[in-house]
Amino acid sequence: MAEVLARPVVGSLRGLGRAATLVAEHAGAIGQLSWSIIVTLVRGRVAWRDIVQQMYVIGFQSLPIALVTASLAGIVTSQQGGYQFTGSVPLYVLGSVVVESMILEMGPVLTAIVLVGRVGARITAELGTMVVTEQIDAYQSLGRDSIAILVAPRVVAGIIVMPLLVGLADADGILVGMFAAKLTTGLGYESFLYGARLFWHSWDLVYSLTKALAFGLAIPLISCHMGLRTGGGAAGVGRQTTASVMFMTLTVLILDALFPPLMLQ
Amino acid sequence: MSDQGGSEPIIQYCGIHKAFDVPVLRGVDLSVGEGEMFALFGPSGTGKSVLLKTTMGLIQPDQGDVRVAGESVFYGGPKALSAIRKLAGYVFQNAALFDSLNVLDNVLMGLPEDELYALSRSEAARKAWNALELVNLDPELVFAKLPAELSGGMKKRVGIARAIVGRPRILLWDEPTTGLDPVNTAAVERLIMRLSRELETTSLIVTHDIEGGLAMCDRVAMLEGGRIRFSGSPSQFRASPDPVVQAFVDRAAAEAQLDLAGEPSGVS
Ligand SMILES: Nc1ncnc2c1ncn2[C@@H]1O[C@H](COP(=O)(O)OP(=O)(O)O)[C@@H](O)[C@H]1O
Ligand SMILES: [Mg+2]
Numbered sequence: 001m002a003e004v005l006a007r008p009v010v011g012s013l014r015g016l017g018r019a020a021t022l023v024a025e026h027a028g029a030i031g032q033l034s035w036s037i038i039v040t041l042v043r044g045r046v047a048w049r050d051i052v053q054q055m056y057v058i059g060f061q062s063l064p065i066a067l068v069t070a071s072l073a074g075i076v077t078s079q080q081g082g083y084q085f086t087g088s089v090p091l092y093v094l095g096s097v098v099v100e101s102m103i104l105e106m107g108p109v110l111t112a113i114v115l116v117g118r119v120g121a122r123i124t125a126e127l128g129t130m131v132v133t134e135q136i137d138a139y140q141s142l143g144r145d146s147i148a149i150l151v152a153p154r155v156v157a158g159i160i161v162m163p164l165l166v167g168l169a170d171a172d173g174i175l176v177g178m179f180a181a182k183l184t185t186g187l188g189y190e191s192f193l194y195g196a197r198l199f200w201h202s203w204d205l206v207y208s209l210t211k212a213l214a215f216g217l218a219i220p221l222i223s224c225h226m227g228l229r230t231g232g233g234a235a236g237v238g239r240q241t242t243a244s245v246m247f248m249t250l251t252v253l254i255l256d257a258l259f260p261p262l263m264l265q
Numbered sequence: 266m267s268d269q270g271g272s273e274p275i276i277q278y279c280g281i282h283k284a285f286d287v288p289v290l291r292g293v294d295l296s297v298g299e300g301e302m303f304a305l306f307g308p309s310g311t312g313k314s315v316l317l318k319t320t321m322g323l324i325q326p327d328q329g330d331v332r333v334a335g336e337s338v339f340y341g342g343p344k345a346l347s348a349i350r351k352l353a354g355y356v357f358q359n360a361a362l363f364d365s366l367n368v369l370d371n372v373l374m375g376l377p378e379d380e381l382y383a384l385s386r387s388e389a390a391r392k393a394w395n396a397l398e399l400v401n402l403d404p405e406l407v408f409a410k411l412p413a414e415l416s417g418g419m420k421k422r423v424g425i426a427r428a429i430v431g432r433p434r435i436l437l438w439d440e441p442t443t444g445l446d447p448v449n450t451a452a453v454e455r456l457i458m459r460l461s462r463e464l465e466t467t468s469l470i471v472t473h474d475i476e477g478g479l480a481m482c483d484r485v486a487m488l489e490g491g492r493i494r495f496s497g498s499p500s501q502f503r504a505s506p507d508p509v510v511q512a513f514v515d516r517a518a519a520e521a522q523l524d525l526a527g528e529p530s531g532v533s
Binding site for chain 1: 355375
C-alpha cells in the first residue's frame with residue numbers, strides 16, 4: 001500500500017532529477033560555446049562582413065514584422081486602457097500607461113518573441129542541416145573554425161541589432177498608441193504627452209534596452225547551441241527546431257520575469 | 266592478426282573505443298602504410314565513418330588515440346591537429362559542400378587558410394581550376410554554380426576537388442561510390458586510383474563495394490562488432506577461413522551478379 005502511494009512521488013522525483021540534469025547539461029554546453037565565441041572574437045578571427053550580413057538578416061529583415069507587432073500592441077493597450085479609465089481616473093493617465101507598458105514590457109518581449117520565430121528557428125534549422133549534411137565536419141576537416149564563421153557573427157549581430165529593433169518598436173508602439181487614443185477616446189496629443197511625462201523615468205529606457213540586450217544575446221546563442229547539437233537526419237532537424245523554439249520562448253519569459261527584481265527596486 | 270603492412274605506417278589507430286548510446290567501436294587497432302591503397306569494409310552502422318572521422322579529430326574517442334605521420338591527433342595539442350588536417354583530405358559521403366558558396370569558393374575552402382591569404386585571387390583560382398580538371402569537371406562550366414544546381418555525381422566530384430586542392434599526403438574516402446550508378450561507380454573508382462597515383466597519396470577508402478575495393482587496393486580490412494575482424498591482402502581476404510569474412514565475400518559476389526544482370530546493355 002505504502003509502496004503504491006510512494007510510486008508517483010518517486011517517479012516525479014526521478015523526472016525532476018532528469019530535468020535538472022538536462023538543464024545543467026545545456027547550461028554547461030552553452031557556457032562552453034560562449035567561451036569559444038569570446039576566444040574567437042578576442043583573436044580577431046571573426047569577419048566584419050559576416051557580422052554585417054547577419055545584422056541585415058536578423059535586424060533589417062525583421063523590422064517590418066517587429067513594427068507591425070508593436071503597432072498592434074500600442075493600439076490594444078491604448079484602447080483597453082481608455083476603456084478602464086472612466087470616472088475618477090483622469091484620461092491623461094492613459095499616456096503614461098501606453099508609454100510605460102510599451103517600454104517596460106511589450107516592446108522588448110513581443111519583439112523577442114517575434115525574433116524567436118523568425119530568426120531563432122531559422123538559425124537552428126540552418127545549423128542543424130549543416131550538422132546532418134556533415135558541413136560542420138567539413139569546416140573542421142579543412143582547418144576552419146565553425147564557431148568563428150557561423151556562430152560568433154550571429155551572436156554579435158543579435159546583440160547589436162536587438163536594442164535598435166526594440167528602441168524602434170517602443171517608439172512605434174507609443175506613437176500608434178497615441179493616435180489610437182485620440183481616435184477612440186478623443187484624448188489630445190498634448191494631454192497624452194503630459195500624462196506620459198508625469199510618470200516618466202529615464203531609467204525605464206535603460207531597462208527596456210537592457211532587456212533587449214539580454215534577449216539579443218539569448219536568442220542567437222540558444223538557437224546556435226541547439227542547431228549544433230542536432231542529430232538524426234531531416235527528422236532530427238525538425239525535432240530540434242521545435243525544441244529550440246520552446247527553449248528560447250521559455251528563456252525569454254524567464255529572463256523577463258527576472259528583470260523587475262533585478263532592475264526595478 | 267596480420268596487421269602490419271610492408272611500408273612505414275602513416276595512420277595508426279590505437280585501441281579506439283567509442284560509445285554513443287551503445288558501444289560502437291570497442292578497441293580498434295589498425296595501421297595504414299605510407300603510399301598504400303587501403304579499403305575498409307564492414308556492415309553498415311558498424312562505425313566505419315566514426316573511425317574515419319577520428320583520423321581528423323572530428324569525433325573524439327572515449328579511449329585510444331590516432332597517430333598520423335607521427336603526430337598524435339588527440340594528445341598532440343592544436344598545432345599537431347591543424348598540421349594533420351593540412352596533411353589529410355576528407356571526402357565526405359554526400360560531398361558536404363557548403364550550400365551558400367559556389368563551386369569555386371567551395372574548392373578554395375580546401376586550401377589552408379594561410380596559403381589562401383598568401384596567394385593572389387587568380388593564383389588561388391588557378392589551383393581550384395586544376396583540381397576541378399583533375400576530377401574530370403569542366404571548370405568553365407561549373408565554377409559559378411551553387412551546390413543545389415549540381416547532380417549527385419558532380420557534387421561528389423566537387424567534394425573530391427575540394428579535398429585534393431591542397432595536395433594532401435593522405436586521402437580519406439567515406440563511401441565514395443555509394444549511391445552512384447554502375448557507370449559512375451566505375452568512373453569514380455578509376456578517379457580514386459588515378460588521383461592516388463598522380464598525387465602520390467595514401468588512400469584509406471571506406472566502401473560497400475567489396476569487389477571494387479578488392480580490385481583497387483593493396484590491403485583491406487573488415488570492421489565488425491566494433492573491432493577489426495580481418496586485415497591483410499585482397500587474396501588473403503578472399504581465402505580467409507573466417508565464416509564472417511566468407512559470408513561477406515559471397516554477398517559481394519552475389520551483388521556483382523545482380524549488378525551485371527541489372528545493367529542495361531550498351532552501357533559500359
Ligand atoms: N554523432 C553521432 N551521434 C550519435 N550516434 C552516432 C553519431 N555518429 C554515429 N553514430 C552512431 O554510430 C553508429 C555507427 O555509425 P557510422 O560510423 O556512421 O556507421 P557506418 O559504418 O555505416 O559508417 C551508428 O549506430 C550511428 O547511429
Ligand atoms: Mg558511414
